[in-house]
Amino acid sequence: MNTIIEVHNLTVVYGRKPALWNVDFELPEKQVIGIMGPNGSGKSTLLKAIMGVVEPTGGFTKVYDTNLDAVRHRVSYVPQRQDIDWDFPASVWDIVSMGRFQKRGLFKKLTTADKDIISESLEKVNMLGFAKRQISQLSGGQQQRVFLARAIAQQGDLFLMDEPFAGVDIATEEMIISLIKEMKAAGKTLVIVHHDLHTAQSYFDHLVLLNTRLVACGPTKTVFTDQILTDTYGGKLTTIAKISQELENKEFPIRHK
């Protein structure tokens, strides 16, 4: 299997506190991959680092075996819905249009072809009827669909989604998961930050288990074991949290090569 994402010795530090610490793994393409771990374990930070949204303190990430900038048009990013103030003067259509900005840049006008792509993307998430709706009037599930449509409109092969199932209704969750399966069948790769352990096995082919450091990475069958889950979520690794607190409070440096 080809490697689509390579994360090499990645460290990201906020202030003094490591959010990710010497994380190192590779992900296969054309799979549905879950990134899981307890709160504050660096899941979102990992996606942001891969997308170049946060600067790594150490290490690097590669996508399609190259620098992200060279292949950015193939990568669609779905940020966390809760990070955004939805009381913004924009319609559903406006938001999904952003999916075409990657292609058109800062200044070029959107073409008819772009508009067709936007409509199709909205159709795919069952939101075409809401195109003119003001985004602050949407439910959480609808907001998530809009973000998904925006990512689809980008027409990438690799999707990085930050908690797409957080705070959405059952209908939306089912819709998203069937869309994900459909995308996988079409040869796309999906990397999804996820919270719910119950659904992990049925949703993902491959898992990355994080707790600031990498606990495990591999096919769900081999990685989703009681032992590894206890290592990820259980008490043992709070040692990492204690060390992080020390680094933060006493302003120790975190060393890396």
Next chain:
Amino acid sequence: MQFWKYIIQFFSSENYTLFVVSAGSGVLCLAAGVVGTFTYLRKRALIGDVISHSVLPGIAIAFMLTGVKNPVYFLLGAIVSGLISIWIVDYVQAKSKLKPDTILALTLSVFFGVGVVLLTKIQHSGNAAQSGLDSFLFGKAASMSLLDVKIFSIIAIVNVVCVLLFLRGFSLISFDENYAKGIGFNIRFIKAFLALLTVVTVAVGVQVVGVVLMAALLITPAAGARFLTNSIRRMLLYSASFGFVSGFLGVFISYSGPGMPTGPWIVIVLSAFALMAILFGKQRGLFARMRVRQNNYIKINNENILKDIYKIGNQGTQTITIKELTEKEKYPSLLLNSTLKRLEKMDYLDLVRGMVILSDKGRLAAREVIRKHRLWEIYLSKYFQLEADHLHDDAEGIEHVITPEIELHLIKLLERPEIDPHQSEIPY
């Protein structure tokens, strides 16, 4: 009439200067409204205040270095010290644990303090050219020369054009900065450019309204415009119009009487516009929301009374009198009568000589309310630990809130139940 004479006089050729100054002030305020829309949308209202106070030392230093009152030097000084203030805010925010509001307040007061100290020093320096420098505190548009006005207007217009050109980038970083970064936009440049435009706007604007009131010029038009529309383009348009009209009228009014200050008048007119928008905005305005609440109140009364008529009249099969209704349920007579009349107009019932005759439509509506009430009771008792005698009050309120979609959802969820927790039948 005095007023018309004044208007005519204003537009006559002798007042060419005043006309130009009014128009110039309008253009400056327009630019502030446009740039300020993004300050508002990015929730940086206080940054506007910081920048405007921070240009003061720059202006003072520009005068101390050159010894002349040249608006171009002032502008340069103002821009430099404004940019330094933003840089300090960002730097301290990234490197320290201080909270943003603390950083903003500190930066603002330090720069303003230094500015006032320098101005005072200049005033006592004996340099005759310094007189009038203190007008930067509260602004003094009417004393601007024609040349000043022309220079400032051109800068303001260039500013507006830049904002419109960068509309896509500016909107994107205001809504979702991470996404903008993710698709590879150079957001450091976009943010820096927006900051530069903001600083230039402020540097020009303080010459009209002064340091203290400048933040109002940035934020007030946008805050008002937000109440009028949900589209960013319209918001920019409204914000620009508010700015222009206020800037123009402010100078106009201040000219009408001796000792009338310009800056404060601009801000007062602007605030009046914003207040109107907040009150009368079509969707978000205060009155619009009051109307929504009023409609809810009407709906609740309609539905309650229909339901009672249906129940008292033995499932809507018997005709009842208004008297029976008042005996059973203690409605204030004014409310009851007006609601009954309204229901009659809506064809839910007919009123004949004190009797209430429910129509088919009325019967269906009453059944709908009762159905929603009982569905909600079932839902509560099934999913939550509630005693049977606690269900009714809750459902009394929620029966009016349930929309047809939610009702369908409930029916599906509860698998189309036949009886409620009190053993009453659900009327489908």
